[in-house]
Every structure is written in C-alpha cells, then in structure tokens.
Amino acid sequence: MTDTKGTPLVEMRDISISFGGIKAVDHVSIDLQPGEVVGLLGHNGAGKSTLIKCLSGAYQADAGEILINGEKVTIRNPRDARTHNIETIYQTLALADNLTAASNLFLGRELVTPLGMVDDSRMEAETRKIMGRLNPNFRKFNVPVSALSGGQRQSVAIARAVYFNAKILIMDEPTAALGPHETQMVAELIQELKREGLGIFLIEHDIHAVMELCDRAVVMKNGQRVGTVNVKDVTDDDILGMIILGKKPPQAY
Amino acid sequence: MTNTNSPTPAGSDATQGPVTRFLRATEIDTRLLGMVAALVLIWIGFHLYGALINGNGAFLTPRNLWNLSVQTASIGIMATGMVLVIVTRNIDLSVGSVLGFTAMIMALMQSRWLPHVFELGSPVIWITAALTGLLMGAAIGAFHGYLIAYARIPAFIVTLGGLLVWRGAAFLVARGETISPLDSTFVLIGGGPYGSVGATGSWIICALACAAVLWMIVSGRKSRQDHGFAQRPVWADTFLSALGCGIIIGATLLMNAYPWPKGIVKDYAAKNNITVPEEGLFISHGFAIPVLVLVAVAILMTILSTRTRFGRYVFAIGGNPEAAELAGINTRWMTVKLYALMGLLTGLSAVVASARLNSATNALGTFDELYVIAAAVIGGTSLAGGVGTIYGAILGALVMQSLQSGMVLIGFDAAIQQMVVGGVLVLAVWLDILYRRNAK
Ligand SMILES: Nc1ncnc2c1ncn2[C@@H]1O[C@H](COP(=O)(O)OP(=O)(O)OP(=O)(O)O)[C@@H](O)[C@H]1O
Ligand SMILES: [Mg+2]
Numbered sequence: 001m002t003d004t005k006g007t008p009l010v011e012m013r014d015i016s017i018s019f020g021g022i023k024a025v026d027h028v029s030i031d032l033q034p035g036e037v038v039g040l041l042g043h044n045g046a047g048k049s050t051l052i053k054c055l056s057g058a059y060q061a062d063a064g065e066i067l068i069n070g071e072k073v074t075i076r077n078p079r080d081a082r083t084h085n086i087e088t089i090y091q092t093l094a095l096a097d098n099l100t101a102a103s104n105l106f107l108g109r110e111l112v113t114p115l116g117m118v119d120d121s122r123m124e125a126e127t128r129k130i131m132g133r134l135n136p137n138f139r140k141f142n143v144p145v146s147a148l149s150g151g152q153r154q155s156v157a158i159a160r161a162v163y164f165n166a167k168i169l170i171m172d173e174p175t176a177a178l179g180p181h182e183t184q185m186v187a188e189l190i191q192e193l194k195r196e197g198l199g200i201f202l203i204e205h206d207i208h209a210v211m212e213l214c215d216r217a218v219v220m221k222n223g224q225r226v227g228t229v230n231v232k233d234v235t236d237d238d239i240l241g242m243i244i245l246g247k248k249p250p251q252a253y
Numbered sequence: 254m255t256n257t258n259s260p261t262p263a264g265s266d267a268t269q270g271p272v273t274r275f276l277r278a279t280e281i282d283t284r285l286l287g288m289v290a291a292l293v294l295i296w297i298g299f300h301l302y303g304a305l306i307n308g309n310g311a312f313l314t315p316r317n318l319w320n321l322s323v324q325t326a327s328i329g330i331m332a333t334g335m336v337l338v339i340v341t342r343n344i345d346l347s348v349g350s351v352l353g354f355t356a357m358i359m360a361l362m363q364s365r366w367l368p369h370v371f372e373l374g375s376p377v378i379w380i381t382a383a384l385t386g387l388l389m390g391a392a393i394g395a396f397h398g399y400l401i402a403y404a405r406i407p408a409f410i411v412t413l414g415g416l417l418v419w420r421g422a423a424f425l426v427a428r429g430e431t432i433s434p435l436d437s438t439f440v441l442i443g444g445g446p447y448g449s450v451g452a453t454g455s456w457i458i459c460a461l462a463c464a465a466v467l468w469m470i471v472s473g474r475k476s477r478q479d480h481g482f483a484q485r486p487v488w489a490d491t492f493l494s495a496l497g498c499g500i501i502i503g504a505t506l507l508m509n510a511y512p513w514p515k516g517i518v519k520d521y522a523a524k525n526n527i528t529v530p531e532e533g534l535f536i537s538h539g540f541a542i543p544v545l546v547l548v549a550v551a552i553l554m555t556i557l558s559t560r561t562r563f564g565r566y567v568f569a570i571g572g573n574p575e576a577a578e579l580a581g582i583n584t585r586w587m588t589v590k591l592y593a594l595m596g597l598l599t600g601l602s603a604v605v606a607s608a609r610l611n612s613a614t615n616a617l618g619t620f621d622e623l624y625v626i627a628a629a630v631i632g633g634t635s636l637a638g639g640v641g642t643i644y645g646a647i648l649g650a651l652v653m654q655s656l657q658s659g660m661v662l663i664g665f666d667a668a669i670q671q672m673v674v675g676g677v678l679v680l681a682v683w684l685d686i687l688y689r690r691n692a693k
Contacts, residue, residue: 058579079581094579096572098639099565107569108580110562117560121480144572 007070009199015064024050026223032199039214047223056088057081087166093157097146102127150177227252278489299659315511323444326543327606329650332628333554334598336646340571342638343408347415352618354423356603359386360432360613379439387600394596402588433612443608444541446513455539459505466497509537571639627678
C-alpha cells in the first residue's frame with residue numbers, strides 16, 4: 001500500500017524533543033495522506049501528545065523536519081500551524097474558561113465589524129450554526145464555558161477545530177469526555193471529514209474506535225515508534241501487543 | 254433560528270421570586286447592586302456621623318460631592334487600567350511612584366525647562382509637558398512589561414522594584430523640592446471653578462449622554478433582533494433607559510447646584526466688567542474637566558476591553574494563558590502592550606493629580622497603588638484573573654475615595670485613615686471570595 005501513495009499531506013521526519021533530559025519523543029517519523037485517518041497509540045506518557053504538539057506549533061522539535069505537501073516548513077508557533085491549515089483539538093481542550101463558547105471558538109480569529117470591533121452577535125450566530133451540526137442539544141451560548149459539562153466543553157473544542165476548514169486535523173483524545181451518543185457523532189464527523197479529503201491524526205486509547213475509524217495506526221512506547229500497521233491487515237490483539245509489549249507483528253513496518 | 258435558545262428556560266420563571274425575575278430581565282448583576290448599596294451606606298453613614306457627632310452633616314452636599322467627583326478622577330483613571338492588568342493575573346505596584354515621577358517631570362518642564370525655550374504662557378509649554386508625561390508613563394510601563402514578559406521576572410517583583418525606583422527618581426530630579434506653580438492652562442485639567450464646564454456645558458453633556466444611552470438600548474434591541482436572539486422584555490429596556498437617563502440628569506443637577514465661591518465670582522466679574530448684584534451671582538461649577546476626562550477614559554477603556562481583539566485577548570490570557578498561547582495570541586507582546594497602557598493611564602492620572610494641586614510634590618501619588626488595586630478589587634476584579642469590569646473599578650474608586658474624603662471630613666487622623674483603607678482592602682477580597690463561592 002505504501003508504494004501507491006502520492007506526496008503525503010504531512011510528513012514528520014525523525015522528530016526528537018526532550019524535556020530536561022527526558023526524551024519525550026525520540027527520532028519518530030510519521031506521515032499522513034489526504035483523506036486518511038492515522039491513529040496514534042501508546043501507553044500514558046508514551047509521547048503522543050508531545051509529538052503532535054510539534055506539528056500544531058505548541059512545541060518546537062529539537063531535531064527533525066516537517067514537510068507539508070512535500071515542502072519543508074518551519075512551525076514556530078500555533079499561528080504558523082494555522083497558516084498551514086492545521087487545526088488541533090488538544091487533550092486539555094485549551095479553552096479559556098471565563099469566555100463564552102463563541103469567544104473560544106473564534107479566539108485569535110475574531111470576526112470583526114467594518115470598524116474593527118469584535119462582532120459578538122455574528123460569532124454567536126455562527127457558533128449556533130456549527131453547534132447545531134455537532135451537538136444539537138447544546139444551549140449554553142451565553143455563559144462562560146466554565147459552566148459547561150466536560151462533554152459540552154469538548155464539543156466546543158471540536159467545533160473550533162472543524163469550523164475553520166482545516167486540511168490537517170489533529171485530535172488528541174477527542175471523545176474522552178463524551179457520552180456514547182456524542183462519541184458516535186464524533187465518529188460520523190471523522191468519517192465525513194475524511195470523505196472531504198482532510199488528513200486526520202487521531203490519538204485514541206479505545207482500540208475498537210481505532211479499528212473502526214483509522215486507516216493506519218502508529219504505536220509509540222517510551223518516546224519511540226514501535227511500528228506502523230495498516231489497520232485492516234491486523235487484529236486488535238496485534239495492536240494491543242504493540243502497545244503493551246512493544247512487540248512488532250510481521251505486518252508492521 | 255428561533256427564540257427557543259433563551260438563557261432562561263421559560264418554565265423556571267414561575268418558581269423565582271419577583272426580585273430575581275426583575276434582575277434577570279434587566280440583566281443587572283447583583284454584584285453591581287451590592288457596590289451601589291455599599292456606596293450609599295458609606296455616604297449616609299458619613300453624613301449622619303457628621304450631623305450627629307460633629308453637629309454638621311457635610312457629606313451629602315453639592316460641594317462635597319463635587320469635590321469627591323474631582324478627587325475620584327485620578328484613582329479612577331488608573332483603576333480602569335489596573336482592572337486589565339489584574340485580569341491577566343498580573344499586578345502593578347508601581348503606579349503611585351510612576352505617577353509621582355511623571356508629575357515631577359511635567360512640573361519641571363512647565364516651570365523650569367520649557368520657559369527658557371518658549372514664551373511663558375505659550376500653549377506649546379503645557380501641551381509638550383502633558384504629552385511628555387503620557388509618553389514617559391507609557392515607556393516606563395512598557396519597560397516593566399518587557400521585564401515581566403521577556404525576562405520572566407514576576408510582575409510583583411518588577412513593579413515592587415519600580416515602586417522604589419521611581420519614587421527615588423522623582424526625588425532626585427527635583428532634589429526633593431515641591432515644584433509649583435504650573436502652567437495656567439494645564440491646571441484647568443485638574444478642575445476648580447475655571448476648570449469646570451459650567452451649567453450650560455453640563456446640560457449639553459447631559460443631553461448627549463442621555464441620547465447615547467437611548468441609542469445603545471435601541472441598537473442593542475435591533476442587533477438581537479437581526480440575529481434572532483432572545484430579547485429583553487420591553488418594560489425592562491424602558492426601565493433601564495429611564496434609570497440611565499435619571500442618573501445622568503441627577504448628576505448634572507447636583508454638579509450644577511454647587512456655585513463658584515464668592516471670591517472667584519468677584520474676580521471673574523471684575524475681569525469681565527459684570528456688576529455683581531446685592532444677593533450675589535450664582536455661577537455653577539458644573540462637571541469638572543477631570544471628571545469628564547475620567548468619563549472619556551472609562552468609555553474608551555470599556556470599548557477596548559469588551560469590543561476589541563486586544564480586550565478579548567486580555568480576558569483570554571486571564572482565563573487560561575496556555576489556551577491563549579495555543580490560539581495564536583502572542584501573550585508576551587500583549588503583556589508589554591498592557592503595561593504600556595497602564596503606564597499611559599498613570600501618566601494621564603499624573604496630569605490630573607498635579608494639575609489639581611497646581612504643583613508636584615515628592616509625595617504625590619504615595620499609596621495610590623493601594624487605592625487603585627483596592628478600587629479594582631472592590632469593583633469585582635478577581636485576583637485569580639479572567640474577571641473584571643471597567644464600570645466596577647470606577648465604582649470601586651468612588652467607594653475608596655468616599656471613605657478617604659469622608660474620614661477627612663469628619664476629622665479622622667491619617668493613621669486611622671490608613672488602617673481603614675488597609676482593612677477595607679482585605680475585607681473586599683474576602684467578600685469577593687465569599688461571593689464567588691456562592692455564585693458557583
Ligand atoms: N511540558 C513538559 N515538560 C516536561 N515534561 C513533559 C512535558 N510535556 C510532556 N512531558 C513528558 O513527556 C512524556 C510524554 O508526554 P505526552 O504528554 O506526550 O504523553 P502522551 O503519550 O500524550 O500520554 P497520555 O496518553 O497520558 O496523554 C511524559 O513523560 C511527560 O512527562
Ligand atoms: Mg496525551
């Protein structure tokens with residue numbers, strides 16, 4: 001399957017980053033095709049979030065390079081990532097608790113009136129539209145997000161990533177706080193975005209969700225890449241073996 | 254889109270008391286009511302104390318309230334900036350000293366340096382001096398902000414250092430002397446009979462302000478309608494319009510009720526060839542210029558904090574600095590800009606404060622940082638960050654200044670005044686904590 005692919009949408013080569021001596025990510029390479037969902041798996045502290053934060057601009061890798069559509073790019077901060085149409089749903093959600101859903105959704109990219117003032121009404125209207133699609137039960141538009149439930153907060157974070165027409169979407173445990181119905185809606189959303197041609201990195205602990213949603217899975221352990229597999233060539237036990245024991249099945253590369 | 258998304262589920266209205274329903278419909282927050290109630294209590298308390306103990310209730314008089322409005326201006330101007338500083342989880346302890354230093358520089362420019370270059374009384378002098386004061390305040394603030402944001406020194410330490418450094422600098426530049434008098438046009442910014450806009454001017458301002466209130470309410474309704482959001486009931490909007498205009502008209506009547514002192518009237522009459530009638534001439538002060546400066550600052554700062562990206566980012570940083578950074582906000586540069594703004598407002602405050610005294614003394618602005626921080630906190634700014642309003646801070650400034658002036662009026666000495674101010678600051682923070690715990 002690898003040889004039939006064109007230029008990858010994203011290629012992260014040999015990325016390393018350490019925090020005070022701890023190698024959080026150690027020479028890891030991953031890539032992503034348009035319309036593909038790549039799962040990123042591993043135990044807690046394996047380095048998954050740290051790796052994708054190098055792509056979203058939250059961290060700068062100590063070594064390695066990032067290519068987008070085959071071109072080498074430098075991503076120094078989240079603004080750079082956004083200019084490359086990379087959107088991220090962070091594990092911590094990264095919401096300002098004191099602001100409303102609309103203010104959070106448009107944070108850093110506010111809609112403004114011709115006079116340059118933030119246009120709260122229009123932002124709220126847009127937020128109502130997108131939330132109507134993602135979470136029709138959502139009603140709390142006029143309160144700070146601190147007043148929302150974990151799942152409602154998560155849907156705000158998802159809405160923010162989806163609203164701005166990303167080409168590359170990073171989802172760090174997007175369904176961690178969601179109920180079964182909402183989780184199903186996110187799964188459908190992922191499939192819809194995939195059909196639209198987005199590339200998605202999905203960090204997910206639920207192995208069944210990975211088997212259902214992902215095309216390929218990359219497994220990490222202690223900051224290193226154990227291996228990459230095409231999901232339809234392996235069983236969930238193979239993947240569990242990679243995560244827990246670091247054992248590479250023959251189909252992996 | 255329909256109106257079904259109103260924040261209050263319709264059914265719950267029936268179970269709420271009329272007061273709660275009233276507050277909800279008008280969207281007046283209870284905290285604001287609390288502050289107004291505290292203010293009214295303080296005012297009545299001082300008046301009664303004066304009346305009963307000293308035999309002279311001098312607090313609730315046009316004269317005292319007019320003075321109170323002028324005295325509040327300097328603290329109020331700085332408090333609007335302090336709100337935003339505290340909202341980002343920072344603090345500025347240096348404002349009193351920076352005020353003292355910039356006032357001193359401005360005074361020296363007016364009375365010593367610039368008269369060598371320009372003719373005495375030339376408008377160039379006061380304009381250059383005032384602009385220098387503002388810019389110098391902004392530059393000092395930006396420097397503090399730089400140390401906080403880029404050198405990563407905690408704001409508390411940087412501005413505590415600044416508190417000592419700039420007070421010392423103010424002493425050095427004038428060798429501890431009091432510099433006076435100041436330019437005669439410059440002192441108008443500090444108020445006084447000539448530094449007020451008079452009865453007619455006040456009524457014009459009153460009319461404009463009432464028109465603005467009505468326009469805001471009408472355009473707010475229109476905007477909610479355009480987007481299909483739930484409307485406030487018509488009676489609530491009517492009530493708010495009446496309340497807003499009522500307060501404005503009341504303030505105008507009050508300010509116009511305070512006449513110029515006899516001496517000034519005689520002076521003025523002599524200069525303008527007016528014969529003063531037997532019973533005297535009633536010339537109203539009207540709104541003092543520093544009060545109008547404060548109002549203008551309050552409006553601009555409210556727009557800045559609620560209607561611009563800058564303001565939005567300030568609150569985002571206060572709510573979650575990491576999220577703000579991840580949303581692409583340059584939080585460090587924001588910090589520099591914010592402290593520069595605080596410095597600019599401090600410079601403006603220095604103009605008002607020194608103009609009011611017609612001099613710059615080495616002690617000018619001492620303890621102002623405490624009044625300003627107290628004003629912001631009493632006005633509902635949370636020290637945990639992310640929460641605060643400009644109007645709250647101005648009410649807070651009014652509370653602090655009322656306490657201060659009231660104590661002077663009834664003859665408490667300085668030691669007791671300090672103790673009360675310190676106690677009130679701690680009490681205000683405690684009440685804030687209780688309020689937030691209950692609001693949860
Ligand atoms: N900012 C940081 N400073 C210091 N150490 C960090 C930092 N961020 C991550 N680490 C360390 O790097 C390692 C990888 O962390 P990371 O958050 O990437 O794990 P993860 O795979 O996302 O785990 P989880 O499944 O729990 O989210 C951990 O050992 C963590 O302690
Ligand atoms: Mg993680």
